[in-house]
Amino acid sequence: MEETKQTIKKKKGKAGGETRAGGGAEMPAGPKLKVAKAQGAAETDLRMKELLDRVVERTQAKKADAKPVIEAMLALLGETLAEGRGFNLAPLGKLSINRTAEKGPNRVVVAKLRQKLTPGTQDTEDSDGAPD
Structure with missing residues (x-):
């Protein structure tokens, strides 16, 4: 994968500070985000068949037993997600919904997923990532 730098579009607010592109709270100036660019969806996306195979391999369950549970x-x-709710499921992480939109027959959900870098490490932050 090729790693590139991508910046969030910002605009000047009334007080001269930067705000999110859609308006809202002021954002502090910070470093550029590093975003990994995928070569193609077929190479990177996890599909149902691969998920099922990996779960069966990891749990030693029968495929016929695992499939309805996974589905x-x-x-x-x-x-x-359709209800607009986030979730906090270890070890997946905490998912927060930023915004949703109905576009034609599809729903677009923009979300943030926060994951621990190394499983099993303790830190001084709550599950939402905010310091005490």
Whole structure:
């Protein structure tokens, strides 16, 4: 994967500070975000078949037993997102919904997923990442 730098579009607010592109709270000036660019979706996206195979391999469950459980879990996660709710599921992480939009027959959800860098490490932050 090729790593490139991408910046968030910013505009000047009334007080001269930077605000988010859609308006709202002032953002402090900070470093540019590093975003990994994928070569192609077929190479990087996890598909249902691969997910099922990896779960079966990891749990030693039968494929016929694992498939309905995985499908039900994904359906519940999708319904949760459709309701506009985030979730905090270890070890996946905490997902916060930033905004949603209905575009034609599709729903677009813009979200932030916060994950721990190394599993099992303790830090002084709560599950939402804010210091005490």
